[in-house]
Amino acid sequence: MRTMRGWFRDTTGGLPPTFWYLWTGTLINRLGSFVLVFLAIYLTQERGFSASQAGLVLGLWGVGGAVGTTVGGTLTDRWGRRPTLLTAHLGAAGMMLALGLAEELWAVALGALLLGMFAEAARPAFGAMMVDVVPEKDRLRAFSLNYWAINLGFACAAVLAGLAAEAGYLLLFVVDAATTVVTALIIFAKVRETRTVPAGPRPDDAPVGALRVILTDRVYLGFVALNLFAALVFLQHISMLPIAMGDSGLSPATYGSVIALNGVLIVVGQLFVPRLIRGRSRSHVLALASVVMGVGFGLTAFAEAAWFYGVTVLIWTVGEMLNSPSNATLIAELSPAALRGRYQGVFSLSWQVAGAVAPILGGLVREQAGNTTLWLGCAAIGGVMAVAHLVSGPARERRAATLRATTRPAVPVAAIRPPTPEAAETAPAEPVEPASAPAR
Known part of the structure; x- marks a missing residue:
């Protein structure tokens, strides 16, 4: 018992309150995340669309997400994490209801596009805020805890969605919208702005040459490209897996139960992953994760019964569990502080392109x-x-070490105040660029 208490304290202790508010919002939001899990089934069985039409709608969701993460990353750095999160969540809740009420293909497609844009605009802000508030030494377990919350909610949502779908698909959209609003209320009431700027004589300057910096960061873009291929494989569990299970004569409720195994395994095992991989080469961990994930999805080719599909889900889930915390810590270490939102946005963009x-x-x-x-x-x-991770890993670690050595101290934006009239009279004049100058 004492050992268990010590493990729990080591896993959850010492993290800032803002992290736990974000964690709670994530859990609540994911408990109601019904729609994306069952969207392919909803479109083909409830609305009568073909598999290609359903794929088009899901693809437009991804297109909207690509726009959302790009805009969201920029707003995160320039407008702030908190207002970006609030706007994204409230917009997503409204579009969720609109999508649930849409009937014609064009209306469903437009709703999916706009919902993807609002929903995914929150990703860069959320990721940047997590990095802002959690010290580097605690990030591996913080990201693992957050991923645990995501999948606890997902596991419950997948099972509940299968039952709710029997009562009517509109209920899925209503509950999803309601939990999104609750998350926005938590952020509004409990979370303060966390954006920081490098300390120096001109802290209000916008990052200059942001796009040029990212486009010339070959190490980071290579990492993003690898994540794109991982996402292309992983997202088949939302689009093609339910269709494959339907062809095997399995019901939507069975799909919900099988895919819930993904969340259950992560809930049971994810909190042990940081201790398992701590101190190990991240490139080796990511390579192993890629192999395990590939094996799990590959075995789906031979599945017919529900139990076999369940085994494949458990296998690729292990790869996902190894991949996620290593990815999250690498993003944090490869992102310059002043461009943290944009870097998060570019990484999220790989998921949206894959979507x-x-x-x-x-x-x-x-x-x-x-x-x-x-x-x-x-x-x-x-x-x-897996081979690509082994080859590119050393360059990523050198890049992360360089950023750690050159990062300047930062101060919260909220702490920056205009000078008082008395201070202005005594301070020497100094030319400054307008704070509103656009990043180039």
Whole structure:
């Protein structure tokens, strides 16, 4: 018992209150995250759309998400983390209801596009705020705890959504919108702005040359590209897996139960992952994660019964559990403080591009080459990614070490105040650029 208490204290102790407010909001939001899990089934069975039309709608969700993460990353750095989060959550709640009420294909497609834009605009702000408030030494366990909350909510949501769908699909959209509003209220009431700027004589200056810095950061862009391929494989569990299980004669409720195993395993095991991988080479951990994920999705080619599908989900979930905390800490260490929101946005963009491409590409491969080719192709991508992580890992670690050595102290934006009239009279004049100058 004493050992268990010590483990719990080591896992959860010492993290700032803001982290726990964000964690709580994440858990509540994910408990109601029904829609994306069942959207493919909803579109094909309730609305009567074809598999390709459903893939198009899911792809537009990804396109909207790509716009949202790009805009959200910029707003996170320039406007602030808190207002970006509030706007994104409230907009997503409204669009969730609109999507649930839409009937024609064009209305559903437009609703998915706008919902993806608002929902994903929150990602860069949330990620940047987590990095702002959690010290570097605690980030691995903080990101693991947050991922644990995401999947605890997901596990419950997948099961509840299967039951709620029997009562009517509109209920899924209403509950999802309600939990999104609750998360926004928590942020409004408990979370303060955390954006910081480098200490210096001109702290109000916007980052100069932000886009140029990111586009010339080959190490970071290489890392983002690898995540794009991982996401193309991983997101097949939302788009093509429910369709494959339907072809095997399995019901939506069975899909909900099977995919819930993903969340259950993460809830049971994710908090032990930081201790397991602490001190190990991140490139080796990411390579192993890629192989395990590829094997799990590859075995789906041979699945017919629910238990076999469940085994494949458990296998690729282990890869996901290894991948997520290592990815999160690397993003934090590879992002310059002044461009943290934009860097988070670019990383999130890889998920949104995959969200747009994965269902369309998966549908085309499945229709043209067959189910077996789709899943074995996922396994092949996992193997190639593992090699790429081993090759590129040393350059990433050198880049992270360089940033740690050159990062200047930062001060909260909220602490920056205009000088008083008395101070202005005694301070020497100094030319400054307008704070509103656009980043180039």
